[in-house]
Amino acid sequence: MSSVKLGLHAIRVGNIFCIGRNYAAHAAELGNRVETEPLVFLKPTSALLDESEPIRLPDYSRDVHHECELVALIGKGGNDIPLERALSHVAGYGVGLDLTARDVQADVKRNGHPWTKAKGFRGAACVSALAPAASVADPQRLTFELRVNGQLRQQGDAGLMLFSLADQISYLSRIYGLSDGDLIFTGTPEGVARLASGDRLDLSLHGLAAAHWEVA
Template sequence: MASVKLGLQPVRVGNIFCIGRNYAAHAAELGNAVESEPLVFLKPTSSLLDESSLIRLPEYSRDVHHECELVALIGKGGDDIAPERALSHVAGYGIGLDLTARDVQGEAKSKGHPWTKAKGFRGAACVSMLVPAASVGDPQRLTFDLRVNGQLRQHGDTGLMLFSLAQQISYLSRLYGLSDGDLIFTGTPEGVARIVSGDELQLELHGHVSAGWKVA
C-alpha cells in the first residue's frame, strides 16, 4: 500500500497529480511556453519514496534532474470545488522532489509521446513527512530550498506560482475529481539540474519540515 505520513499517521495515497511549468522562470530555463491553464501529468503510486530509501536512478537515463516542490495532501475529496473553498480540502503540506529523466522526456516530447517513462519511474516522487494544514497559514506565502551536497540549487517562493494551490485544486476537481489521499505536486521553480550517484539532497519547507535523500 502506497502511503505518506501526516505527522506520525500513515495516510494511503490515491492519485499523484503534478503541475508542470507553474513558475515562469522554470518554464523559461527549459525553453517552454507559459500555459494558459494548469499543465497536469500523473505519477504512479509506485514512484513514491520516503526518506528511509535511497534514490535509485533509472538505468535508461543519463540525465535525471531534481525538481523541488511544495506538496499538498488532499484530506477531503470532491468534484467542482470552488477556489474559495479549495484550501479547506487540504489535510497537510510537505516538501518533495519530482524527479525527471530529462533526456527521456526530451525524446518523448519530440515524438509527441507521453512523459510517463521520464516522470513515473520508481522513486521519482520523493515526499517528506507532511505537517497538518492547520499549522500552515497561507500556502501562497511559503518559501523552500533544495541544497545538493550543501550547495543551494533551488529556492522557491510559492507567491510566484502562476496558478495558486486553490486554483489547482479547483481545476483538478473539475476535470478529474479529487479523492481523499490524493497528492498534488505544485510545480518547481528555476534551478533544476542533473543529479548523480553519491549526491546528497537536502530539502526544507521553511518553518515547517525538512527532508533529505541520498542518490545510490
C-alpha cells in the same frame, strides 16, 4: 511505499497529480512556453519514495534532474470545488522532488508520446513527512529550498506560482475529481539540474518540514 506520513499517521495515497511549468522562470530555463491553464501529468503510486530509501536513478537515463516542489495532501475529496473553499480540502503540506529523466522526456516529447517513462519511474516522487494544514495560514506565503551537497540549488516562493494551490485544487476537482489521499506536486522553480551517484539532497519547507536523500 503507497502512503505518506501526516504527523503520527500513515495516509494511503490515491492519485499523484503534478503541475508542470507553474513558475515562469523554470519554464524559461527549459525554453517552454507559459501555459494558459494548469499543465497536469500523473505519477503512479509506485513512484513514491520516503527517506527510508535512497534515490536510485533509472538505468535508461543519463540525465535525471531534481525538481523541488511544495506538495499538498488532499484530506477531503470532491468534484467542482469552488475556488474560495479549495484550501479547506487540504490535510497537510510537505516538500518533495519530482524527479525527471530529462533526456527521456525530450525524446518522448519529440515523438508526441506521454511523459510517463520520464516522470513515473520508481522513486521519482520523493515526499517528506507532512505538516498539518492547520499550521499553515496561507500556503502562497510558503518558501522552500533544495541543497545538493551543501550548495543551494533551488529556492521556491509559492507566491510566484502562475496557478495558486487553490486554483490547482479547483481545476483538478473540475476536470478529474479529487479523492481523499491525493497528492499534488505544485510545480518547481528555476534551478533544476542533473543528479549523480553520491549526491546528498537536503530539502526544507521552511519551519514546517524537511527531508534528506542520497543518490545511490
